[in-house]
Amino acid sequence: MKNEIKAEEVDKLHKMSNSILNNAKYSLDNTDEWYTTYETVAEEVSHYQEQFRGKVVLCNCDDPYESNFCYYFLRHFNQLRLKKLICTSYSGSKIEKIKNNVPISLKLFDNSGKPVVVNQGYVFTISKMPGKIDEEVNDDIIKRVLKRKGVVKKLVGSGDFRTEECIEYIKECDICCTNPPFSLFSNLFSLLVKYDKQYLLIGNQNAITYKEIFPYIKENKAWVGYKFGDMAFRVPADTQSRKTRFWIDETGQKWRSLGNAMWLTNLDTQRRYQELQLTQHYVPDNYPKYDNYDAINVRKVAEIPMDYYGIMGVPITYLKYHNESQFEIVGEANHGSDNEFDLFKPKVNGKELFKRILIRRRNV
Structure with a gap:
């Protein structure tokens, strides 16, 4: 029997997404500094777990000390039986949080023994995590791993994924999973296509119609993931308040949301x-x-x-x-x-x- 989706339910589920006709209202906001929640990553990746087994995963817009992409894959490294995790950060990363907005206090050192500092690009790589296969890694172990001398290496450049040293990490990976700066979404997509990589990327739905991306949608070589609509993002402290899609939680963290966010992927999905x-x-x-x-x-x-x-x-x-x-x-x-x-x-x-x-x- 064929799986079916009732058409009457479709527009009810996406009333909020359909109500946003364009992204002009976000043009004054710096969406390049919107950070993904752990729940958003975990919910989506849960649909592809078998496809991640034994793979080299690259998070190339992600500081290991504040990115929930990095945290998720560290926590589930043994569960997914990853071969390797690589995370690269842009210079200027705040390096102040590991997950769910909970501050941690770590004395961090790079491969040369020097303290990790702001305004420097770094790469974090791990090929083995302590713990049992098929089990989650707890936070104490993750903190100890991050504090190991030499686990974080200083990059020559800024950590921009378009630089030659970061393109080498793209060549090495099997799957790239990240939330790239929205302004550079098509740049990362084009690089991943060029090097024939699999990907799972967060972007704005308007990117679907970009000249670099739509031909792949049309030819059934790229498609949307499971979450296609409203997503919440934590934003920097200097983000201006606004009347809609903005709030401050009990810890003082500022948040924004997009009604037309999406995951774009070439990993197989059952929904297709x-x-x-x-x-x-x-x-x-x-x-x-x-x-x-x-x-x-x-x-x-x-x-x-x-x-x-x-x-x-x-x-x-x-x-x-x-x-x-x-x-x-x-x-x-x-x-x-x-x-x-x-x-x-x-x-x-x-x-x-x-x-x-x-x-x-x-x-x-």
């Missing part, structure tokens, strides 16, 4: 094989055609008609439910010029619409 159950029939009056392209506009994923085999423009949130055997991705309707698959700027009766994914039903 689930069939979207369609309940609506095609009625021409309910599905207007675009002014400048022979395709119908579908307002919501739940309204995709079961009996229409032409091209349809659907919301970006459709990608969470895309099944290559059920639908073909034809292209996108965005600006009409972003890439060879950006076919037109969507308009209905003269009114411009938000970007759409263009799909066509398979004849099955």
Whole structure:
């Protein structure tokens, strides 16, 4: 029996994501300094555990002393039976926390015996963690590992993943798992594609339509992960307050959230094989055609008609439910010029619409 997702439930689940039409409201915020929670990492990686077994994992935007990516993989190193963990940090990292905003006091030294300092890029590598196979590593052991002399090495450069020394770590890894600076998302994606690596990356949903990324979405070589929508991030102390999607917790930590965040990956997911159950029939009056392209506009994923085999423009949130055997991705309707698959700027009766994914039903 085929796995099915009821289309009526789709838009209810993503009401918040669909309500954000663009990221302009975030343009004044430095999303390059938004830090991922441990829960966000743990929830997503739990779906891919078998695919991480025996792999070299790279977190190349992650200070080992404050990144929850690094903390997660240290804690689950033996459970996942990792071959190696590599974490590189940018210069200027605060080096003040290990997990869940709990400060730790460590006297840290690099491979030359000098104290670890701010404004220097470092690399942390580990090939073996104390403890039993298939069991989590406790915090006391993690702290002892981080304090070992020589476990952290000073980088020649800033720790930017685009530098030659950091590209060598990309070449070495099997899977890159990180939250790159949003402004550099496509840069990291392109490097991982160039060196034929697997990846699990946090980004903004708008990145889907980037010219460097959308062709891989279309050709079913990249897809969205399990979490596709609202995500919370801790932010620096100097972050300005705002009326929405901002709060300060009981410890004084500032937080922001995005309604259109996502995981992008080329690791296999079970959801890719689930069939979207369609309940609506095609009625021409309910599905207007675009002014400048022979395709119908579908307002919501739940309204995709079961009996229409032409091209349809659907919301970006459709990608969470895309099944290559059920639908073909034809292209996108965005600006009409972003890439060879950006076919037109969507308009209905003269009114411009938000970007759409263009799909066509398979004849099955």
